[in-house]
Amino acid sequence: MKLKSDFLREIYSRGFIYQSSDIDNLDDLMSKKKITAYIGFDITSDSLHIGSLVQLMLLNWLDEFDHKTIALVGGGTTLVGDPSGKDSTRKIMTPDEISKNIEKIKKTFNKFIDLDKNGSIINNYDWLEDLNYISFLRDIGSKLSINKMLTYESVKNRLDREQPLTFLEFNYMLLQSYDFYHLKKNYNCVLQMGGSDQWGNIINGIDLVRKMLNEKVYALTSPLITNADGSKMGKTAKGAIWLDKTKLSNFEFYQFWRNIADHDVGKFLKLFTKISLNEIKKLSELKDKEINEAKKILAFEVTKITRGIKSAKEAEDIANNIFNKKTLDERIPTYEISSSDIEKSNFLILDAIEKLNLSKSRSDTKRLIKSKGIKVNNEVFLSPDLSLKAYYKLSEIKLSVGKKNIGILKIKK
Secondary structure, rough: OOOOHHHHHHHHHHHOOOOOHHHHHHHHHHHHHEEEEEEEOOOOOOOOOOOHHHHHHHHHHHHHOOOOEEEEOOOHHHHHHOOOOOOOOOOOOOHHHHHHHHHHHHHHHHHHOOOOOOOOEEEHHHHHOOHHHHHHHHHHHHHHHHHHOOOOOHHHHHHOOOOOOOHHHHHHHHHHHHHHHHHHHHHHHEEEEEEHHHHHHHHHHHHHHHHHHHOEEEEEOOOOOOOOOEEEOOOOOOOEOOOOOOOOOOHHHHHHOOOOOEEEEEEEEHHHHOHHHHHHHHHHHHOHHHHHHHHHHHHHHHHHHHOOHHHHHHHHHHHHHHHOOOOOOOOOOEEEEHHHHHHHEEEEEHHHHOOOOOOOHHHHHHHHHHOOEEEOOOOOOOOOOOEEEEHOOOOOEEEEEEOOEEEEEEEEE
């Protein structure tokens, strides 16, 4: 695809584009002038996770090419809940919970867009809270088709599975459409971007803007990012990969990227780093043990973009200490227990791993033991029923779970 716009050419070559409502006219527009674009984020937690990283990188690229960026936080829509990609109704959150989440997540946006230049964070609660319901139904509801909404995959899947889709959730699509209309009218925003699961919601917004303002706006979605095995990216045995370092340590975040499959290295370098495409091509061609060097670069660069250079260097230092068999760093997860407690009680390897939160469940730990995936002080541990009594005289025990999850059991004398 030949593209004139620097922004579209860059993100297309990196694999960000899945669908667009009118890529040719959007390209023509962006090659001639700077535009305003937005991406919406539901605030269901006090941190975004790596499922939002593609969208954050899109905002970052927009910012780099001097377009105006809006990170729209869903203070209003989160009260309703987006049914897209969900198999069940979301838990309803309170306004106070949402406000606290917004304040924490703003720190993440600051890493990706320049708020002193072209970037802004806007809360849709500012205009949704005062909507008159009767007027909204009359003016907005009359412009959107139920027939069309029922064809959207997010709705169709729930209905096909005979899973409840509440009227509250169904209204989400109207509210997101209204967001696009409001941002076009008040900020001259002409582009909404999002994940591929948001296509129906964004198209609704385009239709609403056309009917209400008689103006053209655009949609652009990115693909669902999966691992090489086809699984959804972003989950591990320990849960979500959070962007906020208070919810997931720098080392654990860094290690997630170090442990990705070889086949994913090139794709993730394109999506989640600012490294040149020529350099990425060279790194992607590395084979066997050499590919680990590319993974180190990926881990460092993603951690740097998401958490800052200091956090990236800290995580890299810890990893180097561990894998070069130097001193173990105190920032690795630790749990303290007295030597007498180990000697007197039947403190099992399962108990230690549970205390260190190194595995999802006991059954998962047993499976790893069976496959020789658990090590105590670098020696394979073969039985889930064995206690740690033999180690009670040591000052600390290093536990390795899987390939690179590591914790330290500190033994107090």
